[in-house]
Amino acid sequence: MTEQLIEPPATTVASNGAGSSTGRDDALNETLEDYTLRFAPRSYREWSAAVVATSALGGIAYLADFAVGANIGMAHGTGNALWGIALFAVVIIVTGAPLAYYAARYNIDLDLITRGSGFGYYGSIVTNLIFASFTFIFFALEGSIMAQGLELGLGIPLPVGYLVSTLIVLPLVIYGMKALAKLQVWTTPLWLVMMVGPLVYLLAAHPDSVSQFLSFSGVDADGQPRGEGVNFAGVMLCAGVCLSLIAQIAEQIDYLRFMPPRSPENKRRWWAAVLIAGPGWVLFGAVKQIVGLFLAVYLIANVADSVGIANQPVHQFVQIYDDMMPAWLAMTLAVVLVVISQIKINVTNAYSGSLAWTNSFTRVTKTYPGRLVFVVVNLVIALVLMEANMFSFMSELLNFYANCGIAWIVVVATDIVVNKYLLKLSPKAPEFRRGMLYAVNPVGFVSLIVAAGGSILVFFGVFGDTVAPYSPMVAAVLAFVLPPILAIATSGRYYLRRTDDGIDLPMYDDFGNPSDAKLLCCVSGMEFERPDMLASALPAADGSKQYISSLALACDKTGAHVLPEQQ
8 A cells, every 4th residue: 555645835936036937836736746847855755665666567557568469479470579579678678777776766757867868958858759759659559459448348439439548547647646656556456367367277278379379470461371480680670669668668767766765774675676667667568568479379370360350459358258257257357457457557658748748848938837738738649649540550650669769768878877887978976957957968969869860761761671670770779889989079078067056065865865955946935855956046135145946947938047157
């Protein structure tokens, strides 16, 4: 059961000098806004490591993995699919571990990590757009699966089902992490039983399905065997589709940023939670992809005319449930499973997407419209994709998206591991505050543009059809090689605009955790914890130094509070 959180105090926002207070009242209502633009303070992070990890893993209950595994296996056979899934898992673990550590250690989301890891204050906006695209693409995919379940079980037409699957998450996502933690913790045990039970039954009742699965070589649209053996191009095509999920680490981080401070007493539990709920999500995802292909092969081998529906999770589970129990109960349980799974992931998609859109919009316009505005924006885009029958061209879309997602995540992971820890050209402590960073850092920004752009050209066959399957590899290699080269070429010059934020208090406590010391913001009239504060360039009326929060500074239209560049 989740612990009760301490409610933030109600506060009236006062304007002082530069900028308008418009929108800051909403931004400061953290019950709704969930620290959208900034560091998550210690006073709010009252969850245990176990609760945060359970909440984060609850979000990967989605059924899209089943569809992904079925699609790549039906197209390229079990052998290529298994090797592709294995490659996908390795890449996710290697790139996800440093990102998860930084999020949990410093209590910031992936956008804030990205800013100080080679992109700059405005340069990371492009990665926010990549992440926002991930959330509405996968919301649409999950919503499509839910609509298929509603159509099969309740006879609801697909267009109506798309609308229902969109609207049902809205009230759940409004209250952010507090509501999501409760939803994920309480629904996960039921989901596990309903998910694992049918698989165990199938293995026990139909042991021959294992040999059918291992010998499966793929089928074409007419159900005829492809006969494709294991080959490198097939493996890479499978891995490319799977790697479209690489940005899932950003959604895991949206939970991990609420981890409690690490201490000698909780060190083991803290690390276990970070690794399992961070990069560890891929172990569960890979298993679901394999199971999805396993169920698809079972349907193709044992159910007549099932090729067209074998990649649809709802049909997969209806068939297995139907073997176990009466048809009416089988249908009921399959629909319940689909609805629970899709709600669990789509509240996370809607929530994380709203954070990404809000971050970008506020930095560009210096206006905070409220996170809930972008919840609606994300849902509308996802609904349009669903109504356009995105499910029918899922593999092509995911293969394309993978190039952008891989480029972003690998660039940031490389900057942390290589540029920060090995070359020591990137500052080890993350920085996200306006005025402390340059607008754009070419190290990450240029690396992303070249890696994503080059791999997309490869994907569309500009360099020939022979190398087109290897576009994910091109994205990963360029994203790994370019950041160190550019960091050395620029001598790390564009990471920090300033090294001194004008505050004498230490940023971290004795255990290296962000300090919980509080300072008064001269614009909002509220107290914020030390990592969120900077000295203002404007002195107080009596000439003394005053401080401003990163949130108020983000909305400062005139820039009067921004400290000058440090010479």
